[in-house]
Amino acid sequence: MARKLGGRIPVLFTVFSLVVVLCEGLFPTTMTLERAFPVSGDVELSQLIARDRARHGRMLQSTNSAGVVNFPVDGNSFPVGIYYTKVQLGSPPQEFYVLIDTGSDVLWVSCSSCSGCPLTSGLKIPLNSFNPMSSSSASKISCSDEMCTQAQGTQYSNMTCSAQGNLCSYSFQYGDGSTASGYYVSDTFYFDKVPRESQTANSSVVFGCSMAVGGRLTETDKAVDGIFGFGPQSLSVISQLASQGITPKVFSHCLKGDNAGGGILVLGEIVEPNMIYSPLVPSQPHYNVNLESISVNGQALNIDPSVFATSSNGGTIIDSGTTIAYLAEKAYEVVIPAIDAAISVSVQRVPTDNFLCYLVTSSVDNNFPQVTFNFEGDASMVLGPRDYLLKGGSTGGNDLWCIGFMGVKGGLTILGDLVLKDKIIVYDLARQRIGWTSYDCSRSVNVSTTSNSGKPETVIVGHSPRILPEKSILWIATTSILYTLMVSSYMFL
Ligand SMILES: *[C@@H]1O[C@H](CO)[C@@H](O)[C@H](O)[C@H]1NC(C)=O
Ligand SMILES: *[C@@H]1O[C@H](CO)[C@@H](O)[C@H](O)[C@H]1NC(C)=O
Numbered sequence: 001m002a003r004k005l006g007g008r009i010p011v012l013f014t015v016f017s018l019v020v021v022l023c024e025g026l027f028p029t030t031m032t033l034e035r036a037f038p039v040s041g042d043v044e045l046s047q048l049i050a051r052d053r054a055r056h057g058r059m060l061q062s063t064n065s066a067g068v069v070n071f072p073v074d075g076n077s078f079p080v081g082i083y084y085t086k087v088q089l090g091s092p093p094q095e096f097y098v099l100i101d102t103g104s105d106v107l108w109v110s111c112s113s114c115s116g117c118p119l120t121s122g123l124k125i126p127l128n129s130f131n132p133m134s135s136s137s138a139s140k141i142s143c144s145d146e147m148c149t150q151a152q153g154t155q156y157s158n159m160t161c162s163a164q165g166n167l168c169s170y171s172f173q174y175g176d177g178s179t180a181s182g183y184y185v186s187d188t189f190y191f192d193k194v195p196r197e198s199q200t201a202n203s204s205v206v207f208g209c210s211m212a213v214g215g216r217l218t219e220t221d222k223a224v225d226g227i228f229g230f231g232p233q234s235l236s237v238i239s240q241l242a243s244q245g246i247t248p249k250v251f252s253h254c255l256k257g258d259n260a261g262g263g264i265l266v267l268g269e270i271v272e273p274n275m276i277y278s279p280l281v282p283s284q285p286h287y288n289v290n291l292e293s294i295s296v297n298g299q300a301l302n303i304d305p306s307v308f309a310t311s312s313n314g315g316t317i318i319d320s321g322t323t324i325a326y327l328a329e330k331a332y333e334v335v336i337p338a339i340d341a342a343i344s345v346s347v348q349r350v351p352t353d354n355f356l357c358y359l360v361t362s363s364v365d366n367n368f369p370q371v372t373f374n375f376e377g378d379a380s381m382v383l384g385p386r387d388y389l390l391k392g393g394s395t396g397g398n399d400l401w402c403i404g405f406m407g408v409k410g411g412l413t414i415l416g417d418l419v420l421k422d423k424i425i426v427y428d429l430a431r432q433r434i435g436w437t438s439y440d441c442s443r444s445v446n447v448s449t450t451s452n453s454g455k456p457e458t459v460i461v462g463h464s465p466r467i468l469p470e471k472s473i474l475w476i477a478t479t480s481i482l483y484t485l486m487v488s489s490y491m492f493l
């Protein structure tokens with residue numbers, strides 16, 4: 001398709017716009033942002049860190065070593081709306097915080113003297129910019145480089161050779177209209193191999209150095225240093241490391257859904273007895289799966305299956321870089337009324353501009369139906385209420401929960417963090433399939449690896465250490481909200 005998938009940045013703001021609509025329109029005196037987003041206390045966080053340490057103690061006891069690479073994870077699906085990790089690049093290494101994005105392919109970070117790149121972040125992470133001149137191992141990719149030819153093949157990037165210095169350059173446009181442009185460099189990329197946490201290895205990879213960003217990427221409230229594309233194409237870091245024989249052609253994540261957030265991100269296959277797999281649609285630039293039908297409380301809805309057909313602007317994509325979930329318009333129009341019909345008439349409806357919300361007096365688990373996405377290969381993804389509802393706030397002791405699906409004009413269905421969280425998701429490029437199972441992502445997982453003897457073995461990976469042990473990630477944007485309403489109007493129903 002002619003653009004990168006996204007909605008990732010407008011989605012964040014759309015979610016925030018919801019909160020403001022509620023505050024200003026419906027319950028002006030009784031609802032505040034603070035009450036909408038209870039902040040985790042320090043005690044809870046210190047417990048979390050202690051637990052992580054205990055897990056890492058266990059990890060250190062494992063003896064085998066091959067293949068698995070572990071990244072820290074921070075962020076949450078709501079209210080932060082993004083998950084991000086930390087990478088180290090160059091010699092000496094420089095640190096960067098990057099969005100974990102399975103909907104795009106390239107790793108890029110802000111380049112020194114970037115135009116428009118934010119200098120501070122509301123996530124309270126220190127922002128950095130990459131300076132190829134101060135890295136002894138950096139080399140710029142020239143237009144004639146084979147890597148540049150490969151990059152030219154990616155559908156949504158405009159390759160140009162800058163007149164100055166014969167540099168292999170890129171220009172990305174994301175689904176929300178934001179842009180990033182710069183040039184490719186090759187430099188040292190560091191990663192932690194498990195089971196030995198302290199065992200840092202390195203390899204040379206090609207990534208982008210962004211000289212200019214535009215649109216939402218210039219905003220500071222959720223600013224990160226760049227985007228870490230985990231897509232299937234050859235320029236993604238996972239493809240580069242796999243083709244160098246460093247990692248297996250499979251990676252997995254388990255994103256924790258509550259406010260504490262964080263989770264697990266490994267290059268390797270998380271093994272769990274209850275995994276369900278559906279084949280990837282072949283030869284797609286993204287992780288496309290074939291959605292065949294949607295059920296509410298086990299009842300298949302009457303949606304023409306052609307609504308889900310994969311095409312240049314249709315189909316179903318698994319995308320960790322998107323916050324909520326988008327349904328093709330024709331499916332959305334059926335799914336929302338079906339969910340609503342399954343909810344007791346005694347639950348108070350609170351419609352807002354973008355979402356249908358409910359004032360819930362008891363637990364959502366008892367009042368809302370199960371929604372099931374049925375994929376090719378008898379593979380069902382069962383969503384409980386917390387996998388499709390967003391908590392929008394509370395008033396008078398009652399919580400407001402909103403159905404977190406949005407309709408998209410045209411046919412694209414995007415499954416973002418709202419539905420991917422609290423599950424193990426395995427992106428198995430080797431066997432061309434996506435796997436999932438519900439899981440408490442604060443628990444350890446077993447990751448399959450192949451030892452030097454060629455025998456498959458497993459290592460245990462714990463909940464990743466928090467990047468920043470601070471409650472500050474719950475910082476709330478207020479100035480960006482106006483934007484949101486504007487952006488969402490052109491992209492969404
Ligand atoms: C790619 O280049 C064409 C022609 O120069 C231009 O019209 C288009 O907007 C560019 N697309 C991006 C994503 O920069
Ligand atoms: C990269 O890894 C090699 C071992 O594979 C090591 O000798 C070298 O010092 C590492 N380089 C850096 C910059 O850490």
Ligand SMILES: *[C@@H]1O[C@H](CO)[C@@H](O)[C@H](O)[C@H]1NC(C)=O
Pocket residue numbers: 272443444445446458
């Ligand atoms: C990992 O595998 C072992 C052996 O199969 C099993 O006993 C253990 O419960 C598994 N752990 C997790 C977290 O799945």
